[in-house]
Amino acid sequence: MLRFGISHRFHKEKIKFRTTTPNKILNGGERETAQAHLSHIALNNAKAFEASIEACAKLGIGCFRPPVLFPLATHETLGYTLDSLSDYKEIQGICYHIGQEALRLGIRIIFEPTQHCTLGCPREEITRQSIKELNLILEIQKLLRIDDAIILSLGKPYGNDGETLIRISERINTFDEELRHRLVLMNDDTFTAWETWTFTRVLHLDCAFDWQADRLNPEEVAVKPEIYFTTYRRYEPIYRLGSFPPGKTSGQDNYIDENDIDQKLLSWAYENNVTFELEANYKEYAIKKVLDKLIIAEHMGKKMQSSFSETKKESYIYQPLQKV
Numbered sequence: 001m002l003r004f005g006i007s008h009r010f011h012k013e014k015i016k017f018r019t020t021t022p023n024k025i026l027n028g029g030e031r032e033t034a035q036a037h038l039s040h041i042a043l044n045n046a047k048a049f050e051a052s053i054e055a056c057a058k059l060g061i062g063c064f065r066p067p068v069l070f071p072l073a074t075h076e077t078l079g080y081t082l083d084s085l086s087d088y089k090e091i092q093g094i095c096y097h098i099g100q101e102a103l104r105l106g107i108r109i110i111f112e113p114t115q116h117c118t119l120g121c122p123r124e125e126i127t128r129q130s131i132k133e134l135n136l137i138l139e140i141q142k143l144l145r146i147d148d149a150i151i152l153s154l155g156k157p158y159g160n161d162g163e164t165l166i167r168i169s170e171r172i173n174t175f176d177e178e179l180r181h182r183l184v185l186m187n188d189d190t191f192t193a194w195e196t197w198t199f200t201r202v203l204h205l206d207c208a209f210d211w212q213a214d215r216l217n218p219e220e221v222a223v224k225p226e227i228y229f230t231t232y233r234r235y236e237p238i239y240r241l242g243s244f245p246p247g248k249t250s251g252q253d254n255y256i257d258e259n260d261i262d263q264k265l266l267s268w269a270y271e272n273n274v275t276f277e278l279e280a281n282y283k284e285y286a287i288k289k290v291l292d293k294l295i296i297a298e299h300m301g302k303k304m305q306s307s308f309s310e311t312k313k314e315s316y317i318y319q320p321l322q323k324v
Contacts, residue, residue, distance in 0.1 A: 002266070003108060003236070003275045004287045005063025011283040013055045017048045019071045025078055038072060039085040045069045046094040053098055056107050059284050063108040063275050065151075069140060074132040082139060092143060099144035108275060110149045110238065111137045118155035119171045120164035127171060138179050149184040149235045151208055154191045154199070161191070165199060172203060181234060184208050189216045197228050208238035211260065212279065216249060229274070239269070242279030254281045255289050 009017065018041045025034045049066050056064050072078045082088060102109050117130040137150050157164040172180060186208040187196040193214050200207040209228060229237035243257040244250065256278060269276070280286035 001273050002270050003062035003273070004290070005065065005108065005110075005275055005277045006061060006283045006287065007065035007112075007277060007279070008067040009283065010052070010055060011281070011285055013051075013284070015048050015051045015055060016044075017067050017069075018044050019068060022072065022075060022078055025072065034078065035080065035084070036086060038070075038078075038080060039087045042070050042082075042085055043087040043091055043094075046091045046098075050094055050098050050101075053102050053105070053107055053109075055284075057101075057105045059287075061284060061287060062106065063110060063277060065110050065112060065277065068114065070136065073136055074129060076129070079132075082136075082143075095140070095143035096145065099146050102144075102146070108148060108236065109144065109146055110151060110275075110277075111141065112151040113137060117152070119152075119168045120155050120158055122158050122167065131171070131175075134175075134179060134183075138182065141182070147182070149206065149208070149238060150179075150182045151184050151186050151238065153186050153188040153210075154196060155188065156190050161195075169199075169203060172205075181205075184235060184238065186210050186213075186238075186240070187217070188213045192217050193228065206234050206237075208240065210240045212240070212242045212244065212252075215244075229272070237269075237272075237274045238277060239265070239274055240277045240279060252279045252281060255286045256280055261290070 009015070020038070020041060025037065045066075046069065049069060052064055052066065056062070070082065073080055073082070082091070085091065099109075101107075113130070113133045117133045119127060119130055121127060121130075134150065134152075141147070141150075154165070154168060158167075172183065175183075184206040185196055185200050185203075187193040187210050191199070193209055197207050207228065241256060241260065243253040243255070243260045245253045268274075278286050278290065
């Protein structure tokens with residue numbers, strides 16, 4: 001089964017996640033007022049998360065990665081625990097419902113910390129903040145009653161690559177097993193897919209693949225997907241796919257370029273269950289275009305008809321979606 005997912009938001013659905021900054025909170029007055037405001041934002045985001053899962057079900061999207069749900073929760077001075085929020089009980093109930101609905105509908109929920117989360121930095125204060133962020137995600141997963149991936153990029157090197165990887169390894173090995181086993185390491189513009197895959201073998205963790213990062217930082221030795229995704233496989237593999245805008249090597253295009261999709265990988269992925277997380281500005285419409293033009297019409301119709309049973313075809317996650 002192929003599962004297609006999006007992250008953070010939708011293109012047309014009227015769902016809005018809110019955020020804030022320390023300055024906005026501090027300018028609002030006393031800490032009690034700030035806490036009430038942060039609780040209100042958190043409740044709004046829980047409801048937006050719930051609506052996002054409903055939208056995924058309606059649109060045939062099989063995976064959703066939410067944005068930051070609890071802004072400033074790990075902030076050095078404004079940070080808070082989730083159960084200290086005045087709306088915590090309602091948030092707790094909504095999160096439980098989200099997890100149950102996602103399970104019932106077959107929608108996967110995965111997480112990824114912000115870009116500030118790095119375990120390779122030699123500065124202990126940065127490491128502490130990063131670990132707090134990872135533990136916050138774990139707490140959210142517990143509220144949802146789900147056990148799934150927390151994607152983590154290895155980040156930029158501090159000193160040299162080897163020293164950075166040693167620090168990351170040492171810190172991951174101090175984590176409780178409940179957090180550690182959920183980490184899924186992803187290649188980035190510093191560490192290639194080959195380096196990431198090799199590193200996860202040492203740590204006995206899953207790995208994910210970022211296509212855009214691989215184009216910017218290509219590996220010298222290609223890793224076949226059946227090896228890359230199955231060496232240590234706790235979760236359904238994640239393949240992040242995006243296209244750069246024409247003539248650029250950063251950002252993301254509105255849709256996925258057909259030339260960026262590896263047909264051989266799709267064949268293998270269909271048989272082995274892979275989540276394709278699409279990074280495109282038009283979100284759900286980018287998924288529709290991939291399904292309509294590449295997979296359903298060409299790939300599934302001709303190349304896969306003799307290879308897979310009707311049962312597998314019926315399990316394919318897709319629902320009609322109106323054009324923009």
